[in-house]
Amino acid sequence: EAGVVQSPRYKIIEKKQPVAFWCNPISGHNTLYWYRQNLGQGPELLIRYENEEAVDDSQLPKDRFSAERLKGVDSTLKIQPAELGDSAVYLCASSLAGTGGYNEQFFGPGTRLTVL
Amino acid sequence: GNSVTQMEGPVTLSEEAFLTINCTYTATGYPSLFWYVQYPGEGLQLLLKATKADDKGSNKGFEATYRKETTSFHLEKGSVQVSDSAVYFCALKQRDSSYKLIFGSGTRLLVRP
Numbered sequence: 236e237a238g239v240v241q242s243p244r245y246k247i248i249e250k251k252q253p254v255a256f257w258c259n260p261i262s263g264h265n266t267l268y269w270y271r272q273n274l275g276q277g278p279e280l281l282i283r284y285e286n287e288e289a290v291d292d293s294q295l296p297k298d299r300f301s302a303e304r305l306k307g308v309d310s311t312l313k314i315q316p317a318e319l320g321d322s323a324v325y326l327c328a329s330s331l332a333g334t335g336g337y338n339e340q341f342f343g344p345g346t347r348l349t350v351l
Numbered sequence: 352g353n354s355v356t357q358m359e360g361p362v363t364l365s366e367e368a369f370l371t372i373n374c375t376y377t378a379t380g381y382p383s384l385f386w387y388v389q390y391p392g393e394g395l396q397l398l399l400k401a402t403k404a405d406d407k408g409s410n411k412g413f414e415a416t417y418r419k420e421t422t423s424f425h426l427e428k429g430s431v432q433v434s435d436s437a438v439y440f441c442a443l444k445q446r447d448s449s450y451k452l453i454f455g456s457g458t459r460l461l462v463r464p
Contacts, residue, residue, distance in 0.1 A: 277440050277454025342394030
């Protein structure tokens with residue numbers, strides 16, 4: 236079974252440029268997460284989708300970050316314009332729908348963003 | 352607020368040595384606790400978990416026991432292998448959430464032949 240797929244794996248841009256990351260979750264997983272992992276830190280949740288609905292975007296910096304999950308499958312996370320402090324690894328994860336207990340989150344390999 | 356504190360790395364061991372990676376947490380109520388592992392170039396993978404006090408999670412020779420009295424969830428392995436070299440993350444989930452994980456900063460383990 237294919238895991239969570241992310242692209243690109245690496246991205247280098249200059250500040251003020253836009254950038255987008257793409258995620259394809261595990262087939263059948265209707266819950267999708269975007270995390271940001273700063274250097275030397277653990278991942279921090281940015282946004283969670285149930286199907287195509289963003290049900291928790293409280294940690295997403297909405298002035299420059301946006302995300303979409305059209306058709307409830309693939310998702311795109313965008314930053315416009317990027318700032319130096321956005322340099323990090325952006326992780327996508329997916330899981331089955333919540334039923335009260337914990338549904339294991341499966342993580343992709345991440346996109347490493349460097350903003351110069 | 353909720354938080355997880357891990358020992359700083361890197362931890363460097365020789366093959367077959369005993370491993371302990373310390374993890375302590377701060378949380379209200381009774382969270383679930385997890386260890387995730389990230390091998391080079393790969394995504395985080397769930398290694399083991401424990402959902403209540405005194406539970407022991409185990410997988411691939413790794414173990415961790417949920418200690419409520421010391422708010423700890425230390426990861427141990429009796430004999431490490433070179434293939435265990437990775438970054439290990441301790442995490443908690445509040446009981447009233449089905450999904451929100453709070454991660455520690457990770458501990459890099461390097462096992463030498």
